[in-house]
Amino acid sequence: MTPFERRTAAGLASIFGLRMFGLFLMLPVFAVYGTDLQGATPALIGLAIGVYGLTQACLQIPMGFASDRIGRRPVILGGLLLFAVGSVVAAMSDHIIGVIIGRALQGGGAIAAAVMALAADLTAPKQRTMMMAIIGMSVGGAFLMAMILGPALVGIGGLALIFWLSAVLAVVAMVVLYAVVPVPTQQRVHADAEPVRSQFGGVLRNPDLLRLDGGIFILHFILTAAFVVVPLMLRDTLSLPVGSHWQVYVPVLLLSVVALVPAVMVSERRHWHRQVLFAAVVCLTIAQLALATGGGAAPVLLVSLWLWFAAFNVLEATLPSLISRYAPTESKGTALGVYATSQFAGAFLGGLFGGIVHGLGGEAWVFLLCALGTMAWLVIMRGMGQVPDLRRDAVSEA
Template sequence: MNRLERRATSALATIYALRMLGLFLILPVFALYAEGLAGTTPVLVGVAIGIYGLTQAALQIPFGMVSDHIGRKPVILFGLALFAAGSGVAAEAETIHGVIAGRALQGAGAIAAAVLALAADLTREESRLRAMAIIGITIGVAFSASLVLGPLLDRWMGVPGLFWLTAVLGVAGMGVVIFGVPTERGHRVHRDAEAVPGQFARVLRDPELLRLDAGIFLLHLGLTATFVALPLVLRDQLELAPVHHGWLYLPVMVVAFVAMVPFIIVAEKHRRMRGVFLGAIAAVALAAAGLGLAGQAGTLAGVAMALLVYFTAFNLLEASLPSLIAKAAPAGAKGTAMGVYSSAQFLGAFTGGVAGGWAHGVAGAEGVFGLISGAAALWWLIARGMAPPRYLSSHVVAVPADADPAILTPRLAAVAGVVEVEVVPEEEAAYLKVELDRLDREGLEAAATAAP
């Protein structure tokens, strides 16, 4: 990556991290705080936690498409302004309904697609995968940090203070957009990084992609439902003071992050993805059931161990699913596949909040963890039919604007290591699926630049 790309990637990762940190700071403490809000019911607590996912899912792809026409930065700034405004509404709310309205407004600042599109505008094809990986890692770190910092900051400023801090983070993100992100030299559609309307039917008919979309939906359903019940279990059944919850999450998240790495290596390097993937789903189901049993028994060590297994498997699946989407998506449809996948993720968060709140009201914490375990078991049954993934990578090469797809497509397809080709002259790009260990890079460059 050159200097401009490093600056752009760092700034965009910071924007993403500030927003995600703000969204998740309340996750480990809100169920406790909501007890003092007027109109609270278990279902409405879940709605308040997960409602951001509904508005995010509805608006992230449209915001990305709007950014194709008016520019990325105006859309990102508008989204961050909505996010900050929603945080303020939630901070001032004295009823659960007010918090729900604020959280919905937070999610309406749906900048994910526009941020990734801007990252694509500001990076070369050969650097883009690294830039996206850095942004993805930053999101994971922000989530882990929020679980640790939420309970600690709650002691000093309370949940309203956390919401005001979130508003400040949104404004800080706007400052990074204005002063930290390099000026884009123009924007265009990048099929490897953003959704294209003409590709939706193709993506939504693909059974392997739909299987993965169902997986991320159920994974985030379980995650959101977990925090409807877990803070209450830690306080009421384990008698762990809320301020100390972060000290439980800290070692769990650190060890879980390290523990997933060997499984990633086995899955990717040794091509055991299907077995590792199914094993991780089974681990989520067992860990969720273990959380219910350990919480009911009042054993902190049992809850800690169940959380460690849960988050190790969660992190592994969270890292593996985008890789599987990239492998399964047809050439030229990766951005659309990722857009649908992200929408399924956010819908899962919303559904998990509602379903978790309902289960808690009907059957208590044990009902919530039973729901999560059942959702993971359903996912295991869905995923069991998955085909062994093709170990292919997406690759983009520049082609002339006057390139003839009928001539260029078979020429590129004949290069060693190229498996799929889609030539899009109006984007001056050819989107490929390739086997990296067999790819003839010199031959590919020669084929792309040769005269018709």
């Protein structure tokens, strides 16, 4: 990567990572500490975990459209401001409904599509997979730090401290946007571009884009559903207090990252994107079934969590890169908006149904539900077309 591309990667990965760190901080603790909020029930706890996905899903497509026309940076700035407001609302609430409202406002900061589209604008085609992988790794790093610091922070200042910190991190991300991220030399603002309806229709008629949208929906469904119950399993199966859960998350996540770099290198160098995608979904399915049937045993729980996170990291890095390959240049923001909408719709429904299923049937049934989702994903992937080789277009787009 050129120095310009490295600066772009550092800036956008930092923005994405800071924002996701603020969202992830509550994952390792809310299933336990959320019960102390007034009016809390298992279903409402699941809703509070996943509701940000509802507002994200509603706003990603409009903000993707906007980023194709008024520019990426104004859209990203506005999203970060709304995220900060939601964090403050949640920090000041002692009732579960207030936290749900705050989380919904956080989700209103729907900048994922604009960030990924800006990354595509500022990167040569041959480096796009690596750029998306770096952003994906920032999400993994944010997740790791949240698993470590979330339990410690909630022990110091309760859930309110987590939300106040999220607001501060949003402000830091705004500074990074204007101080670090380069201004595109060829900002793709299409005032006279193809009409919105035509762009949107073209994206929705592309079967390969729809397969990827379905995949990210399922991936984030199982992420939020799993974290309705994973903290409880660590507490009950391993007899670990919440403040010690990092002793599991740190080694499991660090070992899972080991699978990411080889997978990205193989998919890019050998053009095995579909094969890597399929293998990761198979691994995710195996992990879900193992957690459902043997998660009560400590060795099975630990190995299954490692496999789960290894597959998740690979998929999180691979899917946005594939979207950028399949999507037409003039509709990248729109395509990424649909993609991000699917992602956060999955997060919302995963938290909602994870909480409901946990209340009705227990932890094993949540993982069985997730396994059904990954099996459906394998079916969806059948017939996926050849992944475009953007290296052939590098000269014409440079």
